[in-house]
Amino acid sequence: MTETGVSLLDMKNISKSYGHVQALQDVSFNLRSGEVMALLGENGAGKSTLVKLLSGLITPDSGSITLNGEPRTLGTPSAARAAGIAVVQQEFSLVPTLTIAENLFLGSGDVRGLWTGKRLANLARPLLDTVGLEDLDPRRFVSSLSVGELQLVEIARLMGRNAEIFILDEPTAALSDVEIVRVMQVVKRLTAMGRSVIYVTHRLGEVFQIADRATIFRNGRSLDPVPVSELTIDTLVERLLGRHLGEMYPPRAASLGAPRLEIKDLSTPGLSAPISLTARQGEIVGLAGQMGSGASSVLRSVMGISFTSSGTVHLDGTDITKANRQKAISMGVGYCSDDRKFDGIFQLQSVMKNLSSAAINRFSTAGWLSNSRERSLAGQVASKFAFDESRLPSNAGNLSGGNQQKVAVGKWLAISPKVLLVEEPTRGVDVGARAEIYRNLRTLADEGLTIIFASSDMAEVKGLSDTVMTFYRGHLIRVLPAGEITDQQMMLDVTHASVSSTPTTDAVNLSDEV
Amino acid sequence: MSTIVETAAKPRLVMSRAKAFNVALAVGVVVVLIVSGLTQPEFLSADNLVATVRAAALIGIAAVGMTFITLTGNFVSLSTEQTAVITAILCAMALGAGWPMWAAVVVPLAVAMVIGALQGIFVALGLNSIITTLGAGAAIFGIANVITNSKTIQARVPDPMWLGTARPLGIPIQVWIFVVLVLITMVVLRKTSFGRTVKMIGSNSNTARSSGLRITRAVVASFIIASVFAGICGVLLVAQVNQAKTLNFTGFNIDVVAAVLVGGTAIQGGEGSTLRTALGAIVIAMLTNYMLLAQYEYGTRLIITGFVVGGAVIAFNWVRGKSSS
Structure with missing residues (x-):
């Protein structure tokens, strides 16, 4: 890890607004060659806007971008590509019906003449080797690959285009532990080869494993980059959450009514172990968890969207376990x-x-x-x-x-409705509308509505809920009144297991005592 | 994060868009009428106008029915002409066998209903509508050929049937039926929960499902409507010409689809009206009639029809893009 690489990319005073919404405000971002820069922030903080800017999908309203010391405009995706910036897509840009080798060279123009299987396979071999896919036959069809392999092939493809800066946008969100390790190894290999990586993630453990520095975005503004070695998980959480919650969230319920929705030993795809939950009249229950944590699986199962393999769901004492969506709606259950x-x-x-x-x-x-x-x-x-x-x-x-x-x-x-189930109640919503949605939901709860929501925004779960349940990878980790759980505790619950279960923890040792 | 600034002018623009479509179509009808009248004087003769509105009525009835399928977001039916053919043949056979008129009309329409329901069920279960109706159309056409031995079926009705030749107030009965069906379907789409469901499914079937709308029922019903309306065309033809054969409706699918598209119903569903489809059918029928009078070759007629449809679709999409971005 080259701690003192030369400055490769320098973005200064970047602003970008969509209509009334200021997505980025006077943001600065710096990337050195050969480093992994973690890009952190809550949903809506401006990370994805920055990624879109770098990939040439949008242009900034003001500010300057310097690449290798030269001022640059990345007005179009092709200009960004030509500048050596490559985005490893969350939704992959590989063609499933072509072979790995064909995908690697598709549209590159490097391979002239006949695309025979053998010739392409030989050309593909070194590229695949660099991303640790030595065992993969380049003549296999892309449709037969796992999500992790797809990501690595995508990186190999971008290597073939001589990309200098790799942007990985939540690369591990949909991966298994083993695959996460492979992706991390490849990221390290990339930096060893002098390439730079911008690593966008919600999983804080990964920051300590892989990143050299971290830039944190908060409500469209950037904080100065910090070397990861100077951070602890505590200071990182503090920086991430550092905002006034007072005005954002309405006061919690003064008193709760009778039990309304009772879930007992529910099993459904997405949950690794059965869970139970009781939500009372006028209560807001927040299920905290990252994507794939199982938090939203609970809601889908109650609504009859996904299969409930065992357990029961009662609404005001009536069994609605088997209710389909229309039935659930007619019983007074809404789902968003x-x-x-x-x-x-x-x-x-x-x-x-x-x-x-x-x-x-x-x-x-x-x-x-x-x-x-x-x-x-x-x-x-x-x-x-x-x-x-x-x-x-x-x-x-x-x-x-x-x-x-x-x-x-x-x-x-x-x-x-009697019960409202909401996934990510404020995804992609600006701060003002957020506060309004929170207020509305609380008012409805005060009138007797029961609300259960799943969210990956910890501040939101803590601020809006009466009761917090944390989820990690299909397991219910903890149930606590929202007033009794700390931000850090929640953050650890929904992210820490990714550290402890991943063998490559060399940068930090988080204790498992929870 | 795609945030769009709303302005006060937007709602008015949206409201006026439907009107703009109607006006554009009405202008289209008038332009074709004037140009045709000036260049082909016999276009405006009483006989020719009657023939044109009859043709427009048949295309229009089938197109109005098909509009339901398009509105649900299931594109178009490619079994319309085949359904019209088999209904016509069954009707002619029934009349030839001495059935009373009402039975010779109702039974074939019931068959059309079953044909529509089957296709609707397949589509509601997730099969692609184009493939489903293409396959159904081929099968139906095959059956029609088998049961007729590819021969013309005579209805052998001694007196001309009023259903084919009556002209209340001087206007052909087909046109009356067309107008009544347009009015009924307009009311159904605007005023019933079924009509609302049809449009909502076409707007976003996932949201429709998550809102608890009865998607299967509405899709099956839409296919039934399209199929029965195609069947009505078959029955009307038999009533008019007193016979039926498998080649009666050749090219009808294209005309009907063209009418729906020229009428500005969004091919992806959710937006459109049967009134506009009706106007689209009139444009297509007049255009075809004019080109026949002007003795254009078959190929030339197809080319021109194709360009009119393409131009209309592009124009409507452009207007939609303008007002929704």
Whole structure:
């Protein structure tokens, strides 16, 4: 690890806004050659905006980018590629129906003449070797590879394009432990070869294993880069969370009602061990966990979306274990996924039709819609969720991310729900709309609604919940009243196991005492 | 993080878009009418106009039915002409066998309903609609050839049937049926929970599912509507010409799809109206009729129709892109 490499990439005073939303504000970022720079921050802090800037997908409103001492503009993806910046895609850009070798050289223009299997395989061999895939036959089809192997092949492909800067955006989010080790080894190999890596991650343990320095983003601003050797997990968590939670989150419930949703010994795909949970009237339960932790699996199983292999779910004493989605909705259970564009809103329909979409039977008689009843229903929902009624006729797709999220969550009020299940209630939502969503949810809970949400945003879980449950890799780690759990404890619960279970812990030894 | 700034002008723009589409289509109809009238005087003759609106009515009825499939986001049905053919043949056979008219109409339409329901079920189960209807169309056409031995079936009705030749208020009965079906479907799409469901599925089937909408039911019903409306075209043809053969509706699929697309129904679903489809059918029928009068070759007619459809789809997409970005 070259601690004193020369400055390779220097970004200064970068600002970028989307409409009213300031995604990046006066951000600076520095990368030396041969180093791994961890890029950390909560959801919406601006990490992905920075990655998009570097990959040429967007241009900054102001600020300068210097590469190898020369000022650069990375206006287009091809310009970024030509500058030697390579993004290892979260959604992989390999063609599954071609072989590994074919993928490695697809579009590179380096291999002229006939693409015979043998010739390509020979050319592919050295590239695969550098990423530790010595055993992989280049003539295998990409569709037969595991997620980890895909990522390594993708890195090999980018090596073939002579990339200098590799951006790995949450590379380990979907990987098994063994594959994580392989990816980490390759990252080290890359830096040993003088390449630089920007490593975006939510798993703090990985920072200590792999990174030389860390840059932390908070609400669109950057903190100065810190050598990892000067950090401890405590100081890192402190830096990550350092903001005023006071105004962001409403006060917790004064008192809770009777048990409303009772989950007993629930097993479902995504959970490694059965879990039990009781949510009371007026309670907000926060399930904290990273992607793949099993937190959202619980919600999906209750809603009848994913299979419940064993256990029971009772709503006000009624068994709803076997209820499908329509049945659950009719019983008063609403569910909002973490991807509003995928299955949360109808982008090309009006806000009014969106807000009423889950409750068509509430404004129709024998199949006939009543426009006036629909309007009043949508109006009620809008006023309950602090939504500007003048926007009811606009298309949902034309709203800001925050307002779209308010539509996706708020539409469930139309069914007069007893229980609301929400995944990532504020993903991709700016700070202002976040606070509003939190306030709305708390108001609804105070009126008796039970809310269970899953989130990878620790501050959100702690700030919004009455009860916190932490999840790691399919296991329920801890259940505590939100007032009694510390930020650090939560952060450790949802990330620390990745450190202790990974054999390459050479940089830090976190104690396992939890 | 794709954040779009909303402006006060947006809602009005969205509201006016549907109107703009309607106006554009009406203008299209008038332009074709004027140009055709000026260059081919016989285009405006009473006989020719009657023939044109009859053709427009048949294309239009099938297209209005197909609009439901398109709105659910299941593209189009490629078994429309085959369904019309088999219904026509069954109707002619029934009449030839001496069945009363009502039975000779209702039974073939019931068959069309079953044909539609089967395709709808397959599509609702996840099969691609193009493949499903293409396969169904081939099978249906095969059956039609087998049961007719590829011969023309005579209905042998002594007097011309009113269902084919009546002209209340001087307007052909087919046009009346067309107009009534357009009005009914407009009401269904706007005023019923089924119509709402159809549009919501087409807008985003995943959101529709997560909102608890009854997707299977709506998709199957849409295929039934499309199929029965195609069947109505078959019955109307028999009533008019007193016979049926397998080649009666050759090229009908393309005309019907063209009408839906020229009508500006979004091919990805969720947006469109049967009124606009109806106007699209009139444009296609007039265009075809004009080109026949002007004695264009078959190939030339296809080329021009193709360009009109392509141009319309591009124009509508452009307008949509403008107002939704």
